[in-house]
Amino acid sequence: xxxxxAFSACPACxxxxxxxxxxxxxxxxxxxxxxTLGVGTDDxxxxxxxxxxxxxxxxxxxxxEPLLVLRLGDREVPATLFGAxxxxxxxxxxxxxxxxxxxxxxxxxTTLLGLILxxxxxxxxxxxxxxxxxxxxxxxxxxxxLVGIYFLSVLLALFKLKDLAEIHLGAAMVAFAALxxxxxALRGSLHPEPLWERLELLNDLEHPxxxxxxxxxxxx
Amino acid sequence: MIAPTPADRPNPGVAATPPxxxxxxxxxxxxxxxxxxxxxxxxxxxxxxxxxCRAVLRSPTGDTNPGRxxxxxxxxxxxxxxxxxxxxxxxxxxxxxxxxxxxxxIMTVTRFGRSETSTILNGIQTLITMGLWPLAAIVFFASxxxxxxxxxxxxxxxxxxxxxxxxxxEERARLYRLVESVGHWSMVDVFLVxxxxxxxxxxxxxAIEPEAGATYFGAVVxxxxxxxxxxxxxxxxxxxxxxA
Numbered sequence: 001x002x003x004x005x006a007f008s009a010c011p012a013c014x015x016x017x018x019x020x021x022x023x024x025x026x027x028x029x030x031x032x033x034x035x036t037l038g039v040g041t042d043d044x045x046x047x048x049x050x051x052x053x054x055x056x057x058x059x060x061x062x063x064x065e066p067l068l069v070l071r072l073g074d075r076e077v078p079a080t081l082f083g084a085x086x087x088x089x090x091x092x093x094x095x096x097x098x099x100x101x102x103x104x105x106x107x108x109x110t111t112l113l114g115l116i117l118x119x120x121x122x123x124x125x126x127x128x129x130x131x132x133x134x135x136x137x138x139x140x141x142x143x144x145x146l147v148g149i150y151f152l153s154v155l156l157a158l159f160k161l162k163d164l165a166e167i168h169l170g171a172a173m174v175a176f177a178a179l180x181x182x183x184x185a186l187r188g189s190l191h192p193e194p195l196w197e198r199l200e201l202l203n204d205l206e207h208p209x210x211x212x213x214x215x216x217x218x219x220x
Numbered sequence: 221m222i223a224p225t226p227a228d229r230p231n232p233g234v235a236a237t238p239p240x241x242x243x244x245x246x247x248x249x250x251x252x253x254x255x256x257x258x259x260x261x262x263x264x265x266x267x268x269x270x271x272x273c274r275a276v277l278r279s280p281t282g283d284t285n286p287g288r289x290x291x292x293x294x295x296x297x298x299x300x301x302x303x304x305x306x307x308x309x310x311x312x313x314x315x316x317x318x319x320x321x322x323x324x325x326i327m328t329v330t331r332f333g334r335s336e337t338s339t340i341l342n343g344i345q346t347l348i349t350m351g352l353w354p355l356a357a358i359v360f361f362a363s364x365x366x367x368x369x370x371x372x373x374x375x376x377x378x379x380x381x382x383x384x385x386x387x388x389x390e391e392r393a394r395l396y397r398l399v400e401s402v403g404h405w406s407m408v409d410v411f412l413v414x415x416x417x418x419x420x421x422x423x424x425x426x427a428i429e430p431e432a433g434a435t436y437f438g439a440v441v442x443x444x445x446x447x448x449x450x451x452x453x454x455x456x457x458x459x460x461x462x463x464a
Contacts, residue, residue: 013259084417
């Protein structure tokens with residue numbers, strides 16, 4: 001199989017296009033089915049990398065600090081992300097425990113680490129043999145990172161419990177709100193196609209027979 | 221980033237220009253209009269599109285076994301494998317799971333020794349009686365409307381694609397994008413049960429235990445996500461212009 005760099009196709013209706021440069025910040029959509037095909041960007045690396053690093057730091061705070069604290073007299077019950085998983089394990093609901101663990105902890109963490117490991121070498125201008133693999137994992141797991149939905153659930157829980165007990169937002173919730181913002185921005189700033197081109201270019205530089213691909217200039 | 225422009229005009233300067241088929245596309249200069257009479261799709265021109273990195277690929281030897289993408293190593297197929305069969309199977313699975321998900325309790329609430337089980341619909345009712353209308357609306361939308369709407373829309377799309385329908389493809393494409401984007405929100409109820417059970421843990425005074433309904437509901441959400449993923453939206457467009 002050989003890549004046809006002159007063409008691109010709509011992923012949702014297969015319409016074939018001839019490619020041309022898209023100015024920074026402009027979006028292209030398919031004239032036939034309306035699917036967004038891509039957004040032009042001068043730098044596909046720095047912004048997603050910065051947002052992934054910020055999200056990772058926030059994610060550690062969110063997963064270690066309590067989300068909600070229930071107070072009854074002098075008793076306090078904190079609930080953390082991992083605590084919610086353990087509660088399901090204690091109730092012997094293993095499939096559900098895994099689903100919650102997967103969508104609230106494993107998928108977001110792996111996505112962020114995969115993106116950072118893929119983008120960091122690109123940012124440094126170096127080569128990375130494992131870059132495409134990390135990027136592939138990150139792209140596959142990103143849809144399973146349901147951080148924003150979890151945040152909504154915690155807020156719903158707060159209201160649902162207001163008649164039952166004295167309930168407080170935990171220390172993690174400020175970081176959690178920030179994490180929802182950075183993850184949303186990360187999804188918005190991640191443009192896979194130019195990144196694949198960059199990764200491909202680096203691989204070609206390792207194997208000099210691919211040097212005719214240098215029409216896409218490498219950034220410093 | 222390279223932006224696409226409709227490949228209405230074959231470019232003789234590109235050595236890799238695939239053989240054209242069907243009548244010529246719209247005249248040069250009409251790029252803004254969708255080239256409906258003869259849609260030049262990758263498949264019709266003998267090209268494959270990588271499902272992950274979207275590279276357009278050509279087999280130099282005309283090999284029938286496409287193998288893997290040279291850029292991202294994804295396995296290549298002209299269309300998603302057994303797309304309609306898988307979509308139908310997953311829709312039916314989700315519908316079957318939807319029954320216990322709604323009939324079985326998703327949690328047991330214990331208050332001062334008295335236990336009460338609650339299903340998804342009970343939970344919404346409780347929110348309404350507490351006067352929390354907006355929250356009741358969110359849970360109702362995420363747990364009842366989204367899964368049912370998603371499954372029926374997918375069934376409609378799969379049915380139309382199976383009959384090679386050319387009826388209103390733009391609307392069908394829009395529906396698919398909608399179904400793809402709202403599916404995750406049904407997880408709200410699963411997370412809600414998990415976090416409630418974790419924080420309300422005071423033994424006989426107040427406790428919330430997760431119940432089997434939550435597992436079935438989680439299964440509905442996951443199976444529905446896979447159903448949407450297994451449907452190939454290009455099947456909506458493939459019959460268009462095929463008669464030409």
